[in-house]
Amino acid sequence: MDETSGAREELDRLGRSLRKQLVLLITDLTVRVHLRRLSLDEPKVADRREPLRHHYATVYQGDRPKTATAAETAARAAFLLRTAGWDVTTSQENDDGILWTVVDAHRDGSRIRVLTSDDTPAVAFRGQTPALVLRPPRPGGS
Numbered sequence: 001m002d003e004t005s006g007a008r009e010e011l012d013r014l015g016r017s018l019r020k021q022l023v024l025l026i027t028d029l030t031v032r033v034h035l036r037r038l039s040l041d042e043p044k045v046a047d048r049r050e051p052l053r054h055h056y057a058t059v060y061q062g063d064r065p066k067t068a069t070a071a072e073t074a075a076r077a078a079f080l081l082r083t084a085g086w087d088v089t090t091s092q093e094n095d096d097g098i099l100w101t102v103v104d105a106h107r108d109g110s111r112i113r114v115l116t117s118d119d120t121p122a123v124a125f126r127g128q129t130p131a132l133v134l135r136p137p138r139p140g141g142s
Contacts, residue, residue, distance in 0.1 A: 007132050014129040015040050015056035016034065018110050022127050025114065029073055030123050032063030042104060046131035053131035063121040070116040074101040077114040081105040086112070107142060 019040045027033050043054035064073045078088045086105035092101045093115075103114040109130030116123045 007134050011043055011054060011056065011129060011132045013084065014108060014110055015043070017108070018056060018112070018127050018129055021060075021081075021084060021086075021112060022058070024084075025077060025112070026060060026062060026125060028080060029064060029068075029077060029114070031065050033062060043129075043134070046128075049077055051133045051136065054134050055129045057128040058126070060125040062123050062125075064116060064123050066121070070101050072115045074103050074114065077103045077116075078105075082113065098118045109110040 012090060018038075019038065023035060026038065032077040038058060038060050040056045040058050043056050045052055046055040046057070047053040055086070064070075072100075074090060078090055081088045081103065084109040085105075088103060088105045091102050091104065093102050098117050098119045100115045100117045103112075105112045110129055111126075114123065115126075
């Protein structure tokens, strides 16, 4: 079946924009960067109900520099995202005894989360575009 008019192009544009922003964050906030691990090659099915919706989604983990605290890393992430036009909030989340500072950013339906903690040098990056319908529903689909 043909892709819905313009939907794939829009999803690809959003995917490129998301990847560009993640690359900027990762290279600024972490050391020993391995961008080949930042996979945004093909859209994934986000919702299996008809019509299927697809999005780009990725996860990347790096380490912050030894001289940077979690608070500094989160503040820098929030600054970079706000400067790029993202709506940003910051919160604290406890996950199995690790207190994470979470920077949550939204723009054009896309989302980026940056998680950092004083309990670990890890900085986790999660990104996804909005889910779009790429193909018309199949006849008889639910």
